Amino acid sequence: MRRTTFGIRRLDTTIGGGAPAGSLVLLSGEAGAGAREFAYTAAAMNALQSVDEDLFDLYYGDVTPGAEPAPNVHYISFTAEGPRLRREMAFVLDEEITDAATENITFHDLSTEYFRVSPVPHDWYSNRTASITSLGGDEDRSTVPEALGDVLSDHATDNLVIIDSLTDLISAAGEDMSWAAIPKLLKGITRATYEWGGLVLVLLNHETLSSERHGQLVDAADGSFLFEWESGGSTRARTLVVRQFRGILSAIEDEDIVQFETEIGDAGFDISDVRKIR
Numbered sequence: 001m002r003r004t005t006f007g008i009r010r011l012d013t014t015i016g017g018g019a020p021a022g023s024l025v026l027l028s029g030e031a032g033a034g035a036r037e038f039a040y041t042a043a044a045m046n047a048l049q050s051v052d053e054d055l056f057d058l059y060y061g062d063v064t065p066g067a068e069p070a071p072n073v074h075y076i077s078f079t080a081e082g083p084r085l086r087r088e089m090a091f092v093l094d095e096e097i098t099d100a101a102t103e104n105i106t107f108h109d110l111s112t113e114y115f116r117v118s119p120v121p122h123d124w125y126s127n128r129t130a131s132i133t134s135l136g137g138d139e140d141r142s143t144v145p146e147a148l149g150d151v152l153s154d155h156a157t158d159n160l161v162i163i164d165s166l167t168d169l170i171s172a173a174g175e176d177m178s179w180a181a182i183p184k185l186l187k188g189i190t191r192a193t194y195e196w197g198g199l200v201l202v203l204l205n206h207e208t209l210s211s212e213r214h215g216q217l218v219d220a221a222d223g224s225f226l227f228e229w230e231s232g233g234s235t236r237a238r239t240l241v242v243r244q245f246r247g248i249l250s251a252i253e254d255e256d257i258v259q260f261e262t263e264i265g266d267a268g269f270d271i272s273d274v275r276k277i278r
Contacts, residue, residue, distance in 0.1 A: 001247070003067040004160065004199040007045025008038065009060050010271035011240075014255065017067025019223065020247040021158075022194040024186075026166075026217060028206045029227030034238045034262050034269055038227070039162050039201055040089045041268030044097050046160045047073040047104035055100055059267040070160035070198055073105045076151055078114040078144065078168040082107040094266040106155070113147040114172060144172055145185060152189065156196040165203035166217070179213070186220040193222075222246055227262075238262045240271075 005018040012018045019025060029035030049056040049069040056069075063069065075085060085107055090098045111125040148169075152161065170182055177185070186202070193200045202221070206214045218224045223245030230239045240260040242252055261273040 001066070002197075003064070005046060005060075005063060005067050005069045006038075006199075007042040007060065007069070008269055008271065011260070012067065013064055014257070014271075014274070015248040015251050017064030019199050019245075021199070022197045023222040023245075023247070024190040024193045024200040024202065025245070026186075026202050026204055026221040026224040027227065028204045028214070028218070028224055028243070030207055030229055031205060033227040033229050034240065034264070035203055035205075035225070035227040036088075036164075037092050037264050037269040038225070038240075039164065039203055040092045041270075042160065042201060043073050043075055043105055043162055044089060044093050044101040044268060046070045047101040048097060051103045052100040055096065059094075059097060070158065072155070072159045073101075074108060074151070074155045074159055074161045075105055075164065076108045076110065076148065076161065077164045078110050078172075080164070081109045081111070092264060093268045097267065108151045108155075110144060110147045110151075113144045114168065144169065145177060145181075152192065152196075152200075156193065156198055156200065158196065159198045161198065161200045163200065163202045165205070167203070167205045167208055170208070183216040183220045186217060190220060190222055218243060223248065238264075 002021040003016060003018040004021050004023075005012050027035040027038055045056070045060050046069040048059070050071060077085065086098060086102050089102070093101075115125045148163070155161065166182070166186070170179070189200060189202075204217065206226075209217075224243040226241045226243045228239050228241070230237050238261070240262050241258075242249055256277040257274055258277055259275040260271050261275065263270055263272040
């Protein structure tokens with residue numbers, strides 16, 4: 001089975017090299033618990049391999065046989081533009097990684113569609129920055145789902161796509177779509193991702209949802225990673241739990257892993273410890 005690297009080496013090696021090609025993974029987290037840092041690291045490391053192999057080898061190392069980084073990375077945002085993404089990535093990753101990796105990250109700014117029926121003044125978001133590299137003539141579209149669908153159809157095949165974020169899309173429900181349409185849309189993207197053969201990561205802040213609605217979204221994805229804060233004594237730790245994932249959960253269960261402790265270093269998101277059943 002061909003796999004696409006997540007770009008977090010210790011996670012990739014634990015699960016056989018990465019995600020099965022054609023997977024949609026929900027990155028569901030509490031604020032600041034690591035989901036966004038995971039997405040930035042995945043984008044940077046997958047992009048880095050194509051533009052600077054020496055730097056990729058320094059920060060990631062050897063790729064597991066049968067796995068490979070995505071050839072191109074596409075980052076979709078409903079509210080932000082390219083320069084802001086690059087600045088935020090530089091907060092998480094070493095600057096030399098950000099400088100090199102963003103050459104191979106195409107940024108898609110859907111803020112025109114997202115804010116079009118909001119009270120936000122038009123001139124606050126109308127100067128669209130199409131991409132970090134150069135996307136060209138990206139036309140305005142009438143609705144957020146249509147714009148999202150067009151970008152995915154055009155660019156998702158064999159590539160890594162990050163959707164930032166499903167929380168934003170949910171907040172727009174009632175304008176272009178109802179809540180009931182959100183899990184249905186996610187299931188549709190999951191179905192299409194299997195045919196595209198790449199990897200789609202979808203960010204979500206689960207603190208904004210009821211447990212029932214969160215469960216509907218988890219059920220609509222191939223896999224779900226849960227990022228949470230854990231408190232103990234006077235310290236707090238970021239943790240990652242693989243909530244469900246057809247194709248890799250069995251590998252984690254075989255190792256008796258129940259939870260990953262995580263950290264943010266020069267190479268971005270990383271696994272600092274693995275908790276096993278004792």
